[in-house]
Amino acid sequence: MPHIQITWIEGRTTEQKRSLVTKLTELMVAEASAKPESVTIAFVDVPAESYASNGMLVADKRKKS
Secondary structure, eight states, rough: OOOOEEEEEEEEOOOHHHHHHHHHHHHHHHOOOOOOGOEEEEEEEOOOGGEEEEEHHHHHHHHHO
């Protein structure tokens, strides 16, 4: 049972997630011979204040921009 977990900064719409679920499932079927019903996907939406990159909180990077 393939499981895909996507951890990203919150803010995507349900429609964006829906589209991604469809495409990722199709990709797993085509490239990994997975059955569509066996593919599970979890989105972990993290606040920008709880996500860091290159030694800096993303929230702080956004304030600089």
